[in-house]
Amino acid sequence: MVMDIKNETKVTMFEFSGLTNDKELVPFLFMFVFLVYLVTLVGNMGIIAIVFVFSSLHTPMYYFLSSLSLVDIFYSSVITPNMLSQIPSLKKSISFLGCAAQCYFFCALGCTEVILLSSMSYDRYVAICHPLHYTLIMTKKKCFGLVLYSSSISFLQSIVQTSCVFSLPFCGSNLIDHFYCDIPPLIRLSCSDNLHCDMVTGGLVAAFGIYTLTTIFISYALIFRSIFRMTSTKSRQKAFSTCSSHIICVSVFVTAIFFVYLRPHSGGFDKQDKVASVFYTAVSPMLNPLIYSLRNQEVKRVLAQALQKHF
Template sequence: MKNLVGMGNNTQVTVFVFSGLTDNDQLIPFLLFFFLMVYIVTILGNIGLIILVLVASNLHTPMYYFLSCLSAVDLLYSTAITPKMLSDLPSIRKTISFNGCALQFLFFAGLAGTEVFLLSSMSYDRYTAICHPLHYVSIMTKGKCFSLASLSFFMGFLQSAVHTSCLFSLQFCGSNIIDHFYCDVLPILRLSCSKTFLCNVLTILFVGSCGLYSLSAILVSYSLIFTTILRIKSSEGRQKAFSTCSSHLVCASIFYVSVFLTYLHSPSSALDKQDKIASVFYTVMTPMLNPLIYSLRNQEVKRAIVQAIQHISHIIQ
């Protein structure tokens, strides 16, 4: 039964219904347990990394300042999607109000945009550290780091606010079934009974421009970084220089590959299983993987974790 309110000669949807992650009932217990564990690890990993950066003096550098910002974004980003997905998995009717859907999309798009800009800021930080090591401290000041992080949040939520305003000012007077497990732009656009040309253009503009800007900044930065690394004579020096940026490169690659797999197709095409899998990866899995990758691949983080464990053990004893 559709939830509609009258609007002159038309009706407006007040409640959306998700098709969900799967229609296979036998998979639901496994998926519920698996994604609950993923979400718990995401919370613990990102909060733990934020606290570690705050308390460990050897991590009070621009690189780890941006990493703590990324962890905060990942934590909020996952929370905008995962709890609702978990509560919907065992439910027969997976509903969300019109305003709730708009709010979820606002935070999802805003935090995704913020992550995109943060990843490009982190690549600039790595470029400065490796290509201009003697001037690194004078270039990457606390004020500049704060400005880059603040700009990332501002730009992310600015594009999200414009995008959300356009998308949810459309008329929805037909089907209210969103073929997805959260409120995303392409499945919602397909439900509108009004002209969607402007929103389609904004989607291409925002996803394309934000993605291309960030990806271009990352590719240019790493082209210069690799050129500089290749000029280092000692193999130990090359390995040390590369290890400082490998974690960021892995995280950025995972995020962009999964996003491009989801959005690089026609807005009118039907959402298939591959799209949902890619969406799960960058909305649920990536926020969990980022702190794990930085923890496992970064020697300074490992040392800080060991020191923190030793300090806690000493206090307990």
């Protein structure tokens, strides 16, 4: 059996099925994805710039927000430019090494974002439940350590997932039923037993998902208990305002990921899977800075101040 696999023609190039085969949708899809990517870059770069420039935003909360924006820029750039080049093209292809690199950075940056969001929930817990000790607990060293931990563990686990998938033999069809190199459709292309890779991928996604959701749920259970004990309506509204942006960002990102990765699949990727994938690869990185900008009074005040000074 091993000799048969070795004698097969090995895959050196992958092709994508893409988002759609409907030619009438191509111009709309291209403009939609292009505008989403443009807003993602401008919005996230804008968040990083105002946090860097304005000293009033040199706090742990905005340090995490600017780190999230930086991750979003790279995370979106791993998939979206290649997706844009594919949409009008008849042949949607990528080299074997290019596919491995895209898969690696996508998994690493996606996981970094998830863990970073859980670190932000811990920051909100300390700010609301222990306001007098906030600066003592959330030091610059601790904030940097949490961001470093988020990226380090994510890039390490991505090595495990990517090496597991690309160590499998690909000797049959090279058509990936998706618009980027994602692990589930790649595993289905393998011409050998892929149960162990399915288990590794599912186990890691479940482990990081449980860790993230547990951290967030515990943090917000303690936060809401503290908020309901507040006597001042103004303090309660301010606390809800700072938490609501984070809750929305987490809900959008995690729901889309869980929909694609942790539900049973019949065979190929359905249209709803691809729509969900577009949401967490392209739309979610765009929404994060918009949600924080529109719902955060401090960010709105600083933006208004910057525009007023400029014009």
